[in-house]
Amino acid sequence: MSFFLILPLLAGIVGSVVGARMSPRTAPLLGAGVAGIAFLSYAALASSVIAGLPVEAAFWSVPSLGMGGGLQMDGLGLVFALLISGIGFFIFLYASRYLAGDTRLTRLSVMLILFMLAMLGAVTADDVIVLFIFWEMTSLTSFFLVGYDHEKPEARKAALQALLVTGGGGLVLLAGLLLLAIAAGTTSLSGIIAARETVLADPTALAAMLLVIIGCFTKSAQVPFHFWLPNAMAAPTPVSAYLHSATMVKLGIYLLARVNPLYQDEIVWQTILTWFGLATGITGGLLALRETDLKRILAYTTLTALGTLTMLIGLAPQLSIVAAMAFLVAHALYKAALFLIAGIVDHETGTRDARLLGGLRTLMPLTAGATVLATLSMAGLPPFIGFLGKELIYEAVLGAGDFAIVLVIGMIFVNGANVAIAGLLSLRLFFGERKPTPAKPHDPPAGMLAGPITLALLGLVFGVLPALVGLWIVSPSASAILGETAVVSLSLWHGFNLVLGLSAVTLISGAVLYLSWPRLMPALQGLAFIDRFGANRAYDLGLAGILRLCDRSTALIQHGDLRGYLRTLFLVTAISLLLTLVLRDGLALPVFDWASVDARALAFLGIAGGGLATMLAPSLFGAVVASGLVGFAAALAFLFFGAPDVAFTQFAVETLLVAILAFALIRLPIRRPDDRVARDRLKDGGIAVVTGVSVTLLLLAVLATPFDSRLSDWFGKNSLPEAFGRNVVNVILVDFRALDTLGEITVLAIAAFAVLALLRPRIEKSATKEPSR
Template sequence: MPVDGAGLTLLAMLLPFAGAALAPVLTARLGHNAAWLLALVPGFAFVHFAGFLPEVADGRAVTGGYAWVPSLDLTFSWFLDGLSLTFALLITGIGTLIVLYSGGYMKGHPQQGRFFSFILMFMGSMLGVVVADSFLMLFVFWELTSITSFLLIGFDHAREASRRAALQALVVTGGGGLLLLAGLFFLWDMSGVTRLSLLVHGGDVLRESPFYAAALLLVLGGAFTKSAQFPFHFWLPNAMEAPTPVSAYLHSATMVKAGVYLLMRLNPVMGATPAWELLLPLFGGVTLMVGGLLAVRQTDLKLMLAYTTVASLGLLVMLTGFGSPYAVEAAVLYLVAHSMFKGALFMVAGLIDHESGTRDVTRLGGLRKAMPVTFAAAVLAALSMAGLPPFFGFLAKEEIYAALAGGDPRAILFTAVAVAGNALMFAVAFAVALKPFLGPEVKTPKHAHEGPALLWLGPAVLALSGLAAAVLSGLSHRYVSSPMASAVAGEAETVTIGLAPHIGVPLALSVLTIAIGVGLYLSLASVRGGVARLLELVGPGPDRGFDAFIRGLVRLSFRVTRVVQDGRLDVYVTATFILLAVVLLVPPFIYGELPAMPAWPADVGFHQLTFFVIAIIGLVAVLMAGDRLTAIVSLGIQGFAVAVIFLLFGAPDLSFTQFMVETLSVVILALVMTRLRLSPSDHRPPRQLVVDGSIAIACGLGFALLLLKTTQLSFDTALTDFFNAYSKVIAHGANVVNVIIVDFRGTDTLGEISVVMITGLAILALIRIRIAPVPPVTAAVVSPVEPAKPPSKKRAAKEGKA
C-alpha cells in the first residue's frame, strides 16, 4: 500500500479522537450548528474507506500499519477486506448522520459539547475494532468501546437509572473483554501469529489444536456479552437510559454488533465444527425468541426497538453458526439491512419523543399530519424491518429462509424459530411506525410538529438507503454483500438474490411470516398481556439476577477483606516476610538447586576480615540495644562496613552510593524517632521473639543461598558488553554506571525517587501529628443510685447570663 494511502487511513482512524477533543470548544462557539462541522470528521472517513470498494470487490485486501514492538510482532496495523470495510462504512456513514441528528436532538443542552466528544470517541473506538489487524489493537479498541459506551449511557448522570445502566453495561461488557483477552492469548499460542490477516488464512490450525474448546468458550464469552446474547441480553434494553442518538448508534448499528463481527471474523478458522454449529445457533435462537417476546410486551418505543435489536442479534449469531450454504450470505444481508432500518427507527422514536414529549405508544396517535416527513421515514424503515419488497430487508428475509429451510429436525426447529421471531419483529415494526401516526389525534404533553432538518435527515436517508440498496441490488452485492460474504466464509462467495419473485419454500415462509405478523399486530394488546402473564410465571429474570450477583459479590468482598486486611501493620509485614521466605527456600530444596558450600578464600586480608567483624558487631549491637535510637545507629554500622567492603573489592561507585544511603537513613530515622517520642525500647514476649527471629533467619538464609547459587553460575557478559558498547554511543556518557542509572534504567530510577518522595511526605505527615491532651475531668460525679437533681430556675438563669 502506498505511504500516502497509509497516512490517510491512519488519519481516518485517528480523526474522530481529534474531533472529540475539539467538540466542546466548537460547540461553545457555534452551539448546535457545530454538528455540521463535526459531521465532516466521519464524513471524511466514510469517503476515504469508500475509495477501497473497487479494490476489495476484486478480491484483494488492504493492509498497512506501523511497527510498534517488532521483537514481539506488535504493530499498529489495519486489515480491510469485505467484512471490515463494510463495518467501517456503516460506522462512519451512520456516524455522520448521528452527529447531525445529535445537533438537533441535544440543541440547548448545557452539556452538548461533552456529548459530541463522547460520541466521537466511541466512533473512533468502534472503527478501531473493525479495522484492527493486530490482536493488541483489537483488544485495546474493544475495551475503549466499553469505556466510551459507559460514558454515553451514563451521560445523564444525575439520574440513578442512568448510572445503574452505565455500570451494568460496563461490568458485563468489560468482563467479557477480559474473557476475550484470554481467548486472544490462546489464539496467539495456538497459531503463532498476532495478526488477523494471517490468522484467517491459517487453515485448520485452530480446529486441530487441543485448546480449541477453551479458546472457543473464551471468544464466545467476549462476543456474547458484547452482542447481548442470552443470558447477557439484559444490559442492552437498560442502556436505553442513554439519549436517543446513543441508542440509534451504539445499540443498533455499531457497538452491539462488535460481537457478531468477531464471530464472523473467526468463522473461517473456528467455524464448521460441531461445537461452533451447536453453541451459536442454540444461544442465537434462544436470544431471538426472548428478544421478540419481550419486545411485544413493551409500550415504550425505545424499549420495543431495543428488544427487537436483541432478537436481531440472536438471529445474526444463529445464522453465523448454522453452517448451511446460504447462512453466511443471509447473515451478511440481514446485518446491513438491520443497521439501516433500525438506526432509522430509533431516530424516529427519538424524534417523536422530542416533538411530542412522550415515547409511550399507548399515549400517541394521529401524528401523521403534524409530522409527515417523520411518518414517511418510519413507514419506509418498518417495511424493510418487516421484510417486505422492494426493500433490502426483503432480500435478507428471503435468504434467511433459503439458508434455514430443510427436512431434518434441526433445520425444521430453527426455521420455526426464525419464522416466529421475524413475525414478532414484524408486529413491533409496524407498531412503532403506524400506531403513533394513525388513528385519532391524541393530546400529547407537547404540541407535536415536524422536527428540524437535523432530526429528520438521518432517518430519511437511512430509510431511503434500504430502498436504494434493494433496487440497485446488483451494485450492492458487487461492492458490499459478496465481498463481505467471502470474507466471512473464507472463500469466494457471490450473492445474487434480487427483487424478482422466488417461487419456493423461502417465499412461502415469508408469506407465513407476514400473515402471523399481521395477526400479532392486530391483537397486540392481547399479546402484550399474555407475554406479561408468562413472564410472571417465569419469575425474576437475568436483570434481577445481576443485581443479586453484585450484592453477593460486595458481601463476599467485605468478608474476605475483613479476614485478609484486618488493619494491623504487624500482620501484613509478618505475612509478607513469611511468603518471601517460602519463595526463597522451597524451590531450591524441591528442585535440588542448593548451592555448593564455598571454600574459604585464601587471599582474604586482615583488613578485609576486620570490616566483616565490624558488621557482625553492629548486628549484635542492634539486637542488644536498649532503645530504638541506639538500634538505628547500630544498624548504620553494618551499612558502613558493607560500603567499605564494596570499596575494597573494586566498586567505588557502589560504595559511595551505600555511604550516602546509610548516612541519610540513619539521620532521617533518628530525626523521626526523636520527634515521635516513641517508647524507648521494643518489648516483645519471648514467644513473639522466637517467631520473628525464625522468620528473619529464614529470609536471610534464603537470600544467602540465592546469592551463593548466583555467584556459582557462569557469568553472562551479554549485558556488560551491551552497556560498554553503547553507553558512549547512545547516551554519550563515559561512566557506565551513571549511564545505566540515568538512561538505560531511567524509568526505574524515577520510580525509586518517587518512592523516596512519597515516603518522605508520609513521614512528614506522621511527625506533624499532634495528639490533643485530654482535658481534666471537672464534672461532678453523679451517684448511680440517686439521679442528679435538675438545677433550680434561679441557678439556671445565673448560668445563662454567665
C-alpha cells in the first residue's frame, strides 16, 4: 500500500470540492497546489519505481464487483504522472493570469483539477474498469473545458465533436477491455498482460485488439479521427496547452504503450500502428503548413508527434520504444511551452494570425528567449532533448526492415514540417520587421512566463544530460512498455553517421519549407478538396445523417395517429401469437364434439351475437344496448359453467355499467354512427378477424395441453383447514390473496375519486356556458 500513490487523487478530490467554493482569483492557485502535491508525491515514488520495486495500492478496487486491480505505478506511469502534474502546475499558474478577471475562472479551475485527477487516475490504474472510468472522465471534463466559451457556437460544436469522438471511442475501448478481461479472467491490466498466451489464444483476441486500437486512436487523434483535435482549439489556451498537447491526447499513446507487451509480436498490431501512425504524421505536417492561426498550427504539429509516437510503438525493435519515450518527453516539454507562448502572443498582441505578426523580439525579450529555446528543441537541434529524440527516431526507423525507406522519407517530411513550423514560430514572429498589431505587446507577468521558460529550459537541461534522462526516464518506462529490462545508453553525439546525415537533410528540407511558406501556405489552402472530402466533413455529414434518420424514424413510429398506434398494437400482438403457435407446433385444429353441446350453448349465441350487434349498431345508443346483451350473456355463461359468484358479480357490474353509460350518453352524441370510410372498415375488419382467429387458436392450443391442477388442488385442500371457509373462490379472494383484493379495492377507490374530481367543478362551470364548438 503506497500512500503517495493515493495522495494525489485524494488531493484532487478535496481540491475540486474546496475549489468550487473559492473566488476566481484563488481557485487556480489551489489547483497549482494540488498539482504541486501530486508532482512531489510521484517524485517521492520515483526512486522505488526506478529501482524496479513494486509500487501499488488497493485503492478503488472493489473485489465484489470483480474489480481487483487497484492502482499501480511503473516506469511508464511515472513519466506520464510527472508530466501531467508538473505541466499542470504551470498551467494553473498561467491560467490565473491569462484569464485574470474572468469570473468563470473558478469553474475552469475545478474542471482542470477534475481533469488532472482523471488523467492521474488513468495512468496509475491497474484495473481496466477503473482505467475506463477515468478515461471517460477525461472526455467529459474535456467537453466542458473545450466548451468554456459556451456562448460561441463553434466552441459548443467543437466540444460536442470532441466528446462524441473520444467518448464514443471510449465505449469501443470498453468493449475491447472487457473482451481482454474475460479472456484473461481478471480485470487487472498487469494480470491480463501476464496471461498473454491465454489472451492471444482466445477467439476474440483480434476483435479485442482492434477495439482497443480504435479507442486509443480516437483519444490520440490518429487518422481518420484526427479532425477533432484542431477544432478543439476553440478552448482557452491553458486548456489547449494542457489537454491537447501534453496530456489527454497522449492517453491513447499511453494505453497503446501499456498493452504493447501483449501485442508487440503481432503482425496486425505492428502494421496498423506503423502505417496509421505514419499517415497521421504526414497528414498533420501537411495540414499544419496550410494554417495561419498559431494554435491550429500547433495542433496539427501535435498530430505529427502523436503519429510518430504511434508509429514508433508499432515498430517492433526495442530501440523504437526507447525513441518513443525520449521523443514523448521532448515533445511534451516543447509543445506545452509553445502553446503557452502562442497564448501569450495572442494575449499581448490581440491576434494569433501568423501572417500579421513579426519582430516581437525587442518588445517581449523574455518570451522570445523561451520561444527560441522551445523551437530549437522542436526543430531537433543539439544540444536539446528534441535532437536526442529525433536521432533515436531515425535510428529506429532505419532498423524497420523492408519498408524502412518509406518510413524514412515520411519522417523526413514530418520532421521537416516541424522544423519549418519551429522557424515560423521563432524567426517569423520574433525576428524580422515589426508589424503593427491590435495591441501594443510587452512581456507578460511572471505567472504566465514561468511555465514556458521552465519547460523550455528543461528541454535544454535534459538534452545536455542525456545519461540522466536515459537512466531516470527512458529506461524505466521503456522497460515497462517492453515487458523486459531495456538497456538504454543515450548520448548526444554518435559520430558522423547515416542518422546525422538524415538530420541534416531534415534541416535543409525544413529550411526550404520555411522559406517557401509564404507561397506554399496559400497554395495549400487553395486545395479545396481537403475541406470537401476531409474527415471533418465526413463527421458533419454523419451527424446530419443520424439526425435525419431520427427524424424519419420518429415520423414513422410516433406519427400521432391514435388509431394507427392501435392498429399496430393489435396486428403485432396477433401476428406474434400466430407466429409463436406455428413455430412451436402449437396449432390444434378445432375438434367438434357435437355430443357435448347442450342448451348452455345459447349463452354463446348471446355473446357472439351481442358482440356482432354492437359492432354493426348504427348509433352509439344501439351499441351500448347491444354491449349490455354481451355482458348478461357472459354472466349466464359463468353461471352455466360452475361459477355462480362470478356470474352474480358480472350481473351487478353490467347493470351498473349500463346505468353509468346511460347517464353519460345524455351528454354524448348518442346518435353518432360509426363513420369510418369503406377502406378503413375493410382494414379494421381484417385486423379484427386476424386478432380474433389468433385468440381462438391460442385458446385451442391451451386446451390441447394437459391441465396442471396442482395450484387449484392446493386451494381446494387448504380452504377449510387453513381459512375456515367452504366457498373456495371467496376464500382465495379474501384470505389467500387478501392483499391483492385490498389492492383492487384501492384501485376502485382511486377511480371513484378521479371520477368525482372529473365530474364536479369544471363540469358545473362549463354546463352554464355551452361550448360553441
